[in-house]
Amino acid sequence: MKKNERSSKMYTATSNFLLNMVADGTSVGVATFNNKGRVVHQLLTISSQSDRQQLVASLPTTTGGTTSIGAGLLACITALNSSIDGLEGSMIYLVTDGEESRAPYIADVQPEITTNGVIVNTLALGNESDTHLGGISRASGGQSFYYSEDEDSTVLTDVFAASVVDTSTDMLIQIESKSFSLSSTQPYEHYITIDATVGRDTIVQISSSESNDIDISVTGPDQTIYTETNSTFGITTIKIPNIAKSGSYKVSVTITSNGMIPAVLNVQSKVRIPGETTAKLSVWLSDDTHVYGSDAPTVVYVAVLKGMAPVLKCDVIASLEGYNASNIQLHDNGIGSDSRENDGIYSAYVFSNNFERSGRHTLKISGQNINNRAEILKSKEKSNTFPYYSGLTTELVWNFQRVILSSEISVTNYSTTPLTDNIKPGKITTLKLKSVQLMGNKLQIVLLWKAIGDDLDVGTGTISNSFSKIKQQPEQCTKLTNNIPIPKLVGSTEQHLVTIDDESLNRYIVVRAIDDVGNKGDYSNIVSVSKLTDPAWTTEAINTVNLTGSFVSGGLAIAILLVMLILGLGLKIRLSNANDKKKLIKEKRNQKQKSGKRESSKKHHNRYEYENRNNIV
Known part of the structure; x- marks a missing residue:
């Protein structure tokens, strides 16, 4: 992309941020830098449209000269120091298309940034921008973003929307962000959902280099048609007056100029009642660097919460910008990358074969509730405690849709050489005892777990019929039974x-x-069974028909089942599960999931290996 075109796009996106996204009451200043840093507008607390226009007028329209990113950061610190008491919690949004070539450098000023508690979010424009931007973001607790300059990129809209979500108490919600192409013979139509918790200050925007030739209309759920537009800086905007009704809206876009024109749709809104909660996406990565061909994939986590209440059964998808068919489905099923089922935190592995080059990549997340399937997990009694620690209930959720941008992922060591199979299957974390019966001098134990597939949580699996010594010589297995279940899809x-023989010993499986x-x-995880010394063993025959159909789900139902086993069968059953004490979101952000991916994993299969260790009571 030519430098002047890049500057124009950046000016357009920043202007839109100041005019339409920043909440009233926010203090904003502007600084520029090349070989020196300069404050071009001191901090101004926004209270009117005139304030917004004043800030836009201070934005630079051209770029050039050498680059001292450290000088720009110091200029921001100077502006913050002159206007506020204490720097902690202040945010700097650093945007550059250059590589630093003049002191002070980022490393020179980073201690002052981190010591004062200033958060730095960075946006790298194109591949030529400095590679150290991510470092200052990580060190200060901010995020680093990457704009590829592709025509179908939505990053310039998404990154500023994410900034407002992070800083504003009057929370801005990004409903939709989507690139498309249109021509005079190919109009564009798209449906969006405004749910019952949002609708205030709702705007629909189309960004295009041919904005003067674009016509937009928005049809509401009551068939009201909105056509009044405002076009500035290449962005055409429709504002839905008052509070937008909840329901489905149709966006229709036409253009009079010839040829195919790329454009970006952006829809945003605010919570219907200030201070109320709504469904919100938060995203983080296990690592922002992916070594191509290693056995350690990147894990993407997305929390879907309404306040502190998890939102379950959502459709959450991650997509790598610039890749066709790159959608990655995230799950909240307790399998593979997801350490606990139904906690509102969805996750997935991003593998080496998801990438086609080295360098920076952008990951975009969409989350939605389809056909009113989603549920909110909440406490039965109103309290401020996190819902996992009290009585729980669920309630159905309205249809909604949200988008959010992740921090950049940097890929190293890319190669066109075919990937080798160095990836182990995923760990089974859901092993449970369904039932235990004494048949003569034999114990019959029914085990249940969720199929994990090959390559962590992708694909299907086959099953072996062997046990071996636990964690020792697993290849030396003992055949126990021919009753092998049919392989099932991941998650089933x-x-x-x-x-096994009935002896007065502990059994660990x-x-x-x-x-x-x-x-x-x-x-x-380990499940264990031990025979109690006083009650008699039951000799009733075990019913092996339709065991899957009778399997109860949910923590409460399983707990009741265990009590029944203890009382009715005279067994003491202990379940050891690594997921029993799941950490909360802040702790989970520090998780590092280390596994990997091969090509064409769905063509490979697993077998399951069982181990049984005896210990004297």
């Missing part, structure tokens, strides 16, 4: 009937998956 419930080239997954 697997069941297996195990028969684990399962692990081994793929068709011998890569061994980690051992599952």
